[in-house]
Amino acid sequence: MNNLLKFTIGIFLSLGVAWLAFVVGARAQFGDLSPSSQNLDDDGNIPLDADLYPLPLSGTAEQGSKEYLALGCMTCHTQQVRMVEAGFDVERGWGQRPSVARDYIHQEHVLLGNTRIGPDLANVGRRQPDLEWLHKHLFEPQSLVPQSLCPPSPFLYDQVDQPSDKSITVVDDSNISRFIVPSIRAKRLVSYIRSLHQDYELPEMAFVINEEDEPDEAAGKENLLDFDSNQSSLPSWLDTQIASGKEIYMKAAPGGGLCFTCHQPTGEGLAGQFPPLAGSDWVLGDKERLIKISIYGLMGEIEVNGIKYNNVMAPPGIPPGSLTDQQIADVLTYIRNDWGNSASAVTSLEVSAVRSQIKGRAPMQMWTAAELNAVDE
Amino acid sequence: MKLNSEQIIDKSLKLVVCFFVASAGLWLLAAALFAYISAAKLTDPFFLSSFEYFTYGKIKLAQANAFVYGWGGNSIFAVTLWIVARLAQTESRGRVLVIFAGIIWNLAITFGLLGILDGHMTPHEMLEMPAEVWPALFISYCVIAFFIVVVHRSRKNKETIAPQWFLLSSLLWFPMLFLIAWNGLEINPARGTVQSVLSMWFGQSLIWLWLTPVALGAAYYIIPAILGRAIDKYYLAVFGFWCIATLAPWSVVHHLEGGPVPMWIPAIGTVMSIAMIFPIAVASTNFHSTAFLDISKVWDSLPLRFVIFGTLSYTISSYIGVIFSLPSVAKITQFSIINDFHFNQRVYGFFSMIIFGMVYYILPKITGNEIAKGAKAFHFWTSAFGVLILLLAYLIGGLTHGVLAQQPSLSWASSVISSVMPYFLITELAFIVLGFSQLVFVINVWKAIIPNPFAFWTCGDSQSKPETSA
Numbered sequence: 001m002n003n004l005l006k007f008t009i010g011i012f013l014s015l016g017v018a019w020l021a022f023v024v025g026a027r028a029q030f031g032d033l034s035p036s037s038q039n040l041d042d043d044g045n046i047p048l049d050a051d052l053y054p055l056p057l058s059g060t061a062e063q064g065s066k067e068y069l070a071l072g073c074m075t076c077h078t079q080q081v082r083m084v085e086a087g088f089d090v091e092r093g094w095g096q097r098p099s100v101a102r103d104y105i106h107q108e109h110v111l112l113g114n115t116r117i118g119p120d121l122a123n124v125g126r127r128q129p130d131l132e133w134l135h136k137h138l139f140e141p142q143s144l145v146p147q148s149l150c151p152p153s154p155f156l157y158d159q160v161d162q163p164s165d166k167s168i169t170v171v172d173d174s175n176i177s178r179f180i181v182p183s184i185r186a187k188r189l190v191s192y193i194r195s196l197h198q199d200y201e202l203p204e205m206a207f208v209i210n211e212e213d214e215p216d217e218a219a220g221k222e223n224l225l226d227f228d229s230n231q232s233s234l235p236s237w238l239d240t241q242i243a244s245g246k247e248i249y250m251k252a253a254p255g256g257g258l259c260f261t262c263h264q265p266t267g268e269g270l271a272g273q274f275p276p277l278a279g280s281d282w283v284l285g286d287k288e289r290l291i292k293i294s295i296y297g298l299m300g301e302i303e304v305n306g307i308k309y310n311n312v313m314a315p316p317g318i319p320p321g322s323l324t325d326q327q328i329a330d331v332l333t334y335i336r337n338d339w340g341n342s343a344s345a346v347t348s349l350e351v352s353a354v355r356s357q358i359k360g361r362a363p364m365q366m367w368t369a370a371e372l373n374a375v376d377e
Numbered sequence: 378m379k380l381n382s383e384q385i386i387d388k389s390l391k392l393v394v395c396f397f398v399a400s401a402g403l404w405l406l407a408a409a410l411f412a413y414i415s416a417a418k419l420t421d422p423f424f425l426s427s428f429e430y431f432t433y434g435k436i437k438l439a440q441a442n443a444f445v446y447g448w449g450g451n452s453i454f455a456v457t458l459w460i461v462a463r464l465a466q467t468e469s470r471g472r473v474l475v476i477f478a479g480i481i482w483n484l485a486i487t488f489g490l491l492g493i494l495d496g497h498m499t500p501h502e503m504l505e506m507p508a509e510v511w512p513a514l515f516i517s518y519c520v521i522a523f524f525i526v527v528v529h530r531s532r533k534n535k536e537t538i539a540p541q542w543f544l545l546s547s548l549l550w551f552p553m554l555f556l557i558a559w560n561g562l563e564i565n566p567a568r569g570t571v572q573s574v575l576s577m578w579f580g581q582s583l584i585w586l587w588l589t590p591v592a593l594g595a596a597y598y599i600i601p602a603i604l605g606r607a608i609d610k611y612y613l614a615v616f617g618f619w620c621i622a623t624l625a626p627w628s629v630v631h632h633l634e635g636g637p638v639p640m641w642i643p644a645i646g647t648v649m650s651i652a653m654i655f656p657i658a659v660a661s662t663n664f665h666s667t668a669f670l671d672i673s674k675v676w677d678s679l680p681l682r683f684v685i686f687g688t689l690s691y692t693i694s695s696y697i698g699v700i701f702s703l704p705s706v707a708k709i710t711q712f713s714i715i716n717d718f719h720f721n722q723r724v725y726g727f728f729s730m731i732i733f734g735m736v737y738y739i740l741p742k743i744t745g746n747e748i749a750k751g752a753k754a755f756h757f758w759t760s761a762f763g764v765l766i767l768l769l770a771y772l773i774g775g776l777t778h779g780v781l782a783q784q785p786s787l788s789w790a791s792s793v794i795s796s797v798m799p800y801f802l803i804t805e806l807a808f809i810v811l812g813f814s815q816l817v818f819v820i821n822v823w824k825a826i827i828p829n830p831f832a833f834w835t836c837g838d839s840q841s842k843p844e845t846s847a
Binding site: 007008014019021022027030031071076082085088091093098099100104107109111112113115147153154155 | 418419422423426427428429432433434435436437438496497498499500502526529530535536537542545546549550553554557561567568569570571572573574575577578586619622623626627630632634635636637638639642645704707708711712713714716717782783784785789790791794795
């Protein structure tokens with residue numbers, strides 16, 4: 001301890017041994033992984049005609065990863081699905097399988113992160129591929145997820161006074177619409193976010209759950225239970241329609257309706273803001289009005305069960321207005337037959353009849369309650 | 378008046394130590410401001426949200442870097458310079474070069490933090506400052522370290538004691554760690570998650586091998602110095618030192634539990650983390666069995682009160698750290714705000730508290746100006762209270778965060794994160810308390826260094842006016 005040289009060598013060695021393991025050893029073990037096919041052939045080789053994963057990032061996404069780093073997104077978001085025994089990441093729906101070292105080999109900077117104040121983003125591109133949703137979320141997360149702590153990034157967008165084909169409409173809780181045009185940086189960032197998905201298998205890691213059939217199965221089971229206990233006397237075609245309608249009502253991903261975010265899973269709405277569906281005179285009343293609202297949305301003042309509401313309902317569906325006739329029929333049948341409601345089913349024929357009746361209407365032009373009632377009379 | 382040898386050494390150190398302590402204080406205030414902004418942004422995401430320079434991610438990293446390199450780095454230089462020179466019974470060397478290097482160090486951090494705020498950060502843990510500033514930081518560090526080693530080599534007594542081992546090893550570990558990490562991340566970058574292993578290893582080792590040994594060395598120095606008695610069971614200290622040296626660089630990687638790296642890496646980390654109970658126990662025994670022999674004297678001496686607060690915090694929180702490295706617990710706490718608990722207990726509850734004590738001990742000796750007792754006591758109580766509240770909020774909030782995150786059925790923003798919100802609010806309040814506390818500390822320090830700031834202007838007094846950087 002008294003000889004400075006020996007002391008220096010000692011503390012250098014203590015660090016050097018760890019360096020040998022974590023730097024030299026780790027590099028030798030997994031520092032030169034190469035892309036691989038999803039499955040190997042019988043001899044353990046990559047089949048000649050197989051696609052290789054992970055796919056390289058596109059140029060725009062690569063640029064976006066630099067924006068992601070520069071804005072400090074990594075402080076709150078991880079990009080790793082942990083091993084099944086080390087946490088419930090897969091169960092939470094953050095990935096079909098745990099992440100492995102090979103998933104990251106194309107990244108210039110690996111942005112694993114170590115804190116989750118926001119959700120994990122390893123598979124966000126698979127969970128949330130909708131461009132418009134991502135732009136709105138970057139501009140003001142709270143417009144989509146009211147409790148979000150994610151800081152808004154208004155500096156990535158130009159706000160314009162009039163909507164145009166390049167602008168995206170963001171509606172806040174006080175019903176004010178803003179029109180934003182994404183900058184090149186926002187587009188890069190969204191492109192990068194959409195590129196984040198580990199939705200391929202690798203020889204060393206197979207899918208733990210297969211999301212392709214998982215939601216259907218789960219939803220099916222849930223609904224079977226519901227209907228077994230409550231409404232077992234319903235005919236099976238109605239059961240199916242209600243089950244499918246409930247899934248659309250509750251789904252916050254493409255193909256879903258996102259209805260529950262305003263009208264709530266309970267169908268009670270939010271007092272003063274969003275009207276209830278349970279026991280609503282509109283829901284249980286004329287089908288044509290309902291179908292019209294489901295195709296084009298609704299805005300302005302509306303009186304439901306004697307209480308006035310004033311808000312905007314974008315055309316339901318992700319992206320807006322994308323629900324098919326059958327989906328609209330299913331979701332309307334569902335809201336007319338849950339939470340104590342009981343009214344006749346809506347068929348896809350009825351929906352297509354209304355759609356062709358109003359086909360001259362400009363796209364995305366929302367109804368007003370007055371307009372609907374006038375047609376009614 | 379004839380000066381004794383200690384006073385001569387103190388006189389030779391006056392300018393350099395004052396320079397580093399004064400700059401450290403300013404960085405502490407900068408870090409406190411960043412800490413408040415980042416905490417406030419978690420309670421209200423719209424706070425300052427229209428300024429791109431102040432995104433939460435950037436502010437949080439700026440705070441960590443200002444704290445570790447600005448406050449930590451400068452105070453490490455001050456404390457190491459002084460203790461090493463005193464124990465070597467040798468006057469300091471190369472003062473002009475040391476001050477010059479110190480100015481470069483502070484300028485480099487200033488540019489580095491501006492770089493982070495401007496979006497030029499690197500993704501490597503605790504190396505976030507832009508690549509351009511690191512050569513300047515590294516060279517200025519080496520200059521300062523070189524002159525400290527020169528003083529140590531010309532020591533009168535060839536026998537070395539515990540404070541010297543800890544301070545010297547910390548001095549030498551930082552450049553080694555840096556070169557390893559810089560080579561593997563920037564010069565000759567590794568591919569894929571090898572980067573993550575290396576960056577995590579550097580970030581955590583920096584706390585264990587740079588900040589921790591300085592605080593331990595300072596405690597080994599100041600406890601016997603004030604109490605006037607030898608360290609109890611001193612023969613254990615050498616064992617404790619080599620345990621830290623050999624185990625700490627291995628133990629830090631347990632944070633990668635379950636991640637996309639080979640399993641042996643977090644597994645080794647966990648085993649070594651458990652083995653860390655030996656050095657923790659040694660330090661704890663040495664400090665506390667000495668201090669509790671004379672507890673009333675500890676209570677009366679304010680510097681010592683700070684130091685014992687720090688060593689107690691070290692013991693308790695290091696044991697908590699061992700528990701959190703067990704895989705079954707890590708599963709819950711891994712990505713939660715427990716990480717902030719670890720960081721703050723180590724750099725604040727432990728390192729900074731000991732440094733506060735050291736500064737209050739050194740400054741009156743080298744400047745000859747006493748610091749008002751009430752101001753010191755105010756600083757102690759607000760710091761102790763603020764740190765306790767902060768750490769409890771992060772600990773309980775982190776457990777809540779982790780446990781709820783393990784329930785796949787709870788929605789993320791509306792259930793998991795909104796349950797942690799109250800704790801974010803508490804941390805914001807704690808940072809306000811700590812901010813005031815640190816302001817008092819900085820005023821105390823600056824008043825001791827420049828008792829009459831206007832004398833310099835009015836009488837052209839030869840009073841040394843330290844350079845500032847922030």
